[in-house]
Structure formats: structure tokens, C-alpha cells
Amino acid sequence: MPTYTMRVFRGDPGGGEFKDYRVETGEGMVVLDVIHRIQATEAPDLACRWNCKAGKCGSCSAEINGKPRLMCMTRMNLFEEGETISVAPIRTFPLIRDLVTDVSYNYEKAKQVPPLRLKPPDPDGKYRMMQEDVDRAQEFHKCIECFLCQDVCHVIRDHEEHKPKFAGPRFFIKIAGLAMHPLDTVDRTKWVGTHAGVGLCNITKCCTEVCPEHIHITDNGIIPMKERMADNVDPVVWLLRKFRGAKGKQPA
């Protein structure tokens, strides 16, 4: 059975260090299995957040060899036998202990997003929308809130001063999903610039690269929101709207 050296971060906000564990692995094992084996054999006090072990709960986010990944979706056979593999907590958020961080920044940001405000229902009291109208935003609903995109986003990660006014990629796709909703009546284009800080995003697409659900965060979420902001200052769009008699939405 292949054996690896797992270099796992151990510590709390007061200090910490990487500790090496030699672990023998079995066929089909993932990094989370190896962490559990370390807990079972050498370090029962190793803190690690996990739940479904199927890549759907978004709990076991970590940085494996420096790359933000889900531990449960990272197979050990990705690595060379005998390799030293580092496992660190997601570094953007405050540390609680070992591999567990406090991601409540994201819950605070979630509360700030202007919610869906529906149009009046049809005369029979029902709301109707076609499948093709919701297909586009369906992609964003795949988000499992692992916050790997938030972790890797350099605006949050490296520029602490922007955190109060920057929502981050996870919430840009949430905002985009609401903005593209066929029954929504809220204009979020100004809000996404002033309150969510989309202008701070420089499209380097790391969020898309690390997304375990393969959501096209930048191409389908952030860039369309930037383009919607540009619509407000585009005379061609203004003319077309006048020509079509398009009704504006209510500002958030």
C-alpha cells in the first residue's frame, strides 16, 4: 500500500506549525480518509470539519499542497507515492483550530444581499415562468457553499481592508442569479458596485478554477454583472431600451 507523509497544520490563533504524519493509504482513499486515519491512530485531537464525504456539503474545505480543495474530493492517487502532502486550513478566514476556520464572514455577507422581490402574479393568482428562463441561473444554484472561491479570491485573501465592502465571488453569483430571475423586480446593478464591490474584482478567475461544482463564476456571474453595470452608461443600450419601451426595475 502506498505510504505518504501528510504535513498537517496543527494550531490555534495563538500559534501553530505543520506536523508530519506517515500514513499508509488504501485503494480509492481521499485526503479526508487520510485525515480520519490520522485522527484514529496518531492525533485524536486533530480538528477537522466534515459531513457528507461526497462533495455536496462543502464542509471539508482545505488547502492541499497550497491549492484550495475539498478534502473529500481529492483522491490520494493524484499524488506520487512517498510524496509529502501539505494540508492547511483555508487561510482567508480566522482560524478556530487545526483545519477548522470561522467562515461567518460569508454568512454576514449573505444577509446583505437584497432578496428576491417578485412581480405581481398573473390574473389567476399564479406565478409562471418558463424552463428556459430559469436555466441560466440554475448553474448558480449548484453552489455548495464550500467557500473555496471566497478563500482563493485575492481581494479577500490579501487585502483585508476591502473585506467590509466586498461580497466575494460566492455572493456575486447569488446576486447574478437573482438579477437574472425572470420574476424579479429589483435592480441590483448599482448596489453590486457600491455595496458588494464588484469593481474590486479583476477577473483573474481563481474562483472559477477552484469551484468543485465547476460553476463558471466569472464568465457567467461576475462578468454579466459588470456588463449590466456598463449598460447604465451605454448610449446604445439606452436608445434600444427607449425604442423597445423597456420598463426599468426598482433600485435595491
Next chain:
Amino acid sequence: MIREVLKDQRGHVRAAARPPIAAAHLRKDAWWALPLTTFVVLTAFIIYSTWAALQNAHYYVAPYLSPFYSPCISKSCVHSTFGYGLPDMTFPVIGVLSPAFLILWGPGLFRLTCYYYRKAYYRSFWLAPAACAVRDVKGGYSGETRFPLIVQNFHRYAWYVAVIFIVLLTWDALLAFRFPDPRGGTQFGIGIGTLVMWINVIFLAGYTFSCHSCRHVCGGHVDVFSKTPARSSLWHVLTRLNEKHPTFAWLSLFSVGLTDLYIRLVSMGIIRDLRIL
């Protein structure tokens, strides 16, 4: 300590400090290879295109016109795209150096503000960030919220200009079928240069019409697709094309540079243009 942390999790007191890891990154792969390659290729292109634009010579050999000098609208052009020339343009001053500078700002601005190239050069030139999960080199980051980078948000204006250039370059590629007839006038023909110019136009059109702004303007702005079937269909086609935007960005960068180089070498007599028909 453990008890204190658990208490924090139940209440509203948050952990305050990030993981005490000093290393700027923990990546073990060759994360620097891609930004370095991008830096080298883009720098090489900028140097070559600036040099070619400054030459103000060897940009036309019948019936081929270099894309760096298209459209030729000045009387001083060796070849006039529309069959006649406008008065010599000596303003702005840069136009004195070469008519190419009166043209290159259009496609140049389109590439400079392109969402894909922004990713490429923010990573390779700005190092913000050089790669994912690698610490930014500089502090004081303001993204695209201040001048001059706030101008990036007007990419679609550059796209409008780029579309005009696609029309002009297509016209040039059509003229590349009209070879000078030794008996006078022109005759239909196809040379290697004709194919080079058409490949260049196809790649440039692929790049221009796979643009994110194009996708948005043509249908992405719509919220209720079922009520706008034409825009919905167009958006779906452009979305497929948009997935290839990075590929077209690089292919068109190489093709536009190589097309100029080919015409330059033929014009200088260093290589001979082979006639296929």
C-alpha cells in the same frame, strides 16, 4: 482553549486571527510557468507590433495589406483601402511616425480591456495575483474602481470599434483575391498570402464575436428568454463561442502578428508568395 473556542462557536464572538502560516503560498507545482509564458509572449508581441508600426514601410504587396496598416486611409499610404486617400494625417503627432498608430489604438484597446487578457496580464504583469492562492506582490490594491483601471469597464465601446475592424479586414481579405494582371487591371487568384489573410480574419472574428461584451449586448442582458427567442438563440450560440474566447484570443494574436510578418517578408523580397490559383 478548546472549551473557549467551543463557547465562541455557539455565541457571536468570532475567531479573530487567520491561520499563523508565514509562507506566502504552499503550492508545490510550477505555478509560475503560465504567468511567465504569458509575460514573454505578450511582451514579444508588443515589441514586434510597435517595431512593425514604426517601420511605415513593407506593409503592402499587391494584393496583400498588413492588418497593422488597415485601413489605409491616408494619401501617403502605398495602397488605399477604399481606392482613394484622405489628406495626409499628421495629427495627432504620433501619426507622423506611421499611419499604423492611427489604427492600432482600436484593436489595441479592445485587447487591453478584454476580460480574458485582463486575467492574463493582471496575473503575469501586475502579479495580482500571479497564480491562485499565491499572495499578491503589492499592497494598496484598488481593483478596477479607480482611474485608469476603471476604464476597463467600458470594454464594450472597444468591442464596437473592433467590429468595424473585422469588416475592414474582411474587405482586405476579399481584395486579396484580386491580383494584378500583367496585361493591366486585376485577375482572380489565390496565393498563400490570401489564405494567411483569411485565416487571420477568421481568428480575429472568432475572438471579436466570442467576446463577453458581445454575448451580453446580443442577449445576455435579457432576463426573460422565452419572450425574446431571437436574442435567446443568439445568446446560446455566443455562449458556446465564448467558451473558446481564450483560444481565439491567443490564435488571433499570433495570426495578426504572423500575417504582418508574412506580408512584410514578401514585400521585402525575402520570401516569395506562392500562387495556388
